[in-house]
Amino acid sequence: MTEKIKVLLVDDQPLLRMGFRLILEGEDDVEIVAEASDGAEGVRLVEAHVPDVVLMDVRMPVMDGIEATRRITASGACSRIIILTTFDLDEYAFSGLRAGASAFLLKDVAPEELVHAVRVVASGDAVVAPRVTQRLLETYVRSQHGGPKPPSDPLLEDLTRRELEVLHAIAEGLSNAELAHKFFLSEATVKTHVRRILTKLHLRDRVQAVVYAYETGLVTPSQGLDF
Structure with a gap:
């Protein structure tokens, strides 16, 4: 039996976490190992559960998703992080990529795209994906040159x-x-x-x-x- 992809949900909105849980737990190869409502709790749960993928909100109380991403990657954890954001060209999401995230997704992502992104990021062998990540990189990388x-x-x-x-x-x-x-x-x-x-x-x-x-x-x- 193929080992399941372990996912940690980090978002201060319970309804959003519930929606993502329902989508991902409907897949045979995905398991939700824990949920956190702020970045600091997310950092602790990464250490406790060692998830393969973390779905990380940007704006949260106590500690935001950018700082949480930075701390998780600096710790040497092998967990890969997908930043969750409301806007597709969000400067905070780009900061998340610079902090060590592997991709970012819009919060209104289609269920099949969410599942695909989790699998792709978990594999560690992805192109710069999902496509919206490419647009983000293009916008902010171009803006920094000159x-x-x-x-x-x-x-x-x-x-x-x-x-x-x-x-x-x-x-x-x-x-x-x-x-x-x-x-x-x-x-x-x-x-x-x-x-x-x-x-x-x-x-x-x-x-x-x-x-x-x-x-x-x-x-x-x-x-x-x-x-």
Whole structure:
């Protein structure tokens, strides 16, 4: 039997948590392990339950979702975080991605999209998804450019030429299958390259790799993010 995806719900609205619980618990491969009504409680429950995925609201009492995300990722927890927000181009959601979240979803997301996003983020092998995350990255990454180019990160020197090429392609939003086709490699080899890139740059996942590529100036908006 396949191990279930363990999910933690963190939102100060009980009705929203209930709705997400009903949707996700209807799936055979998903289990809700706990619920929290604020970010501080969410941080404690991540430590207690070690969920695979955390659905994290942004605006909550006691501790907001951005700070909770920052603390969870800084702790070294392997839980992946999906930011929940009301607006699709929310600067707070972008702050959540910078803090270490893997994606973000609108609170009125369709049930099938919610389930898909949880599975994709849990797999750790996703493109920059869901698509609304791409729009968010495009908007806020583009808005930050125009000043002096940031200094190159010394960690980039640890990447091989092929790994740099793969990182550029990840920043363009290519999937593993598309990367394999582009570089004439097997998908297994592509996964190895991606894993090595994330390890060398101390990144959690592909979304973090895209944010990193733009924030370090390795890639500029005119070169990629063709969403």
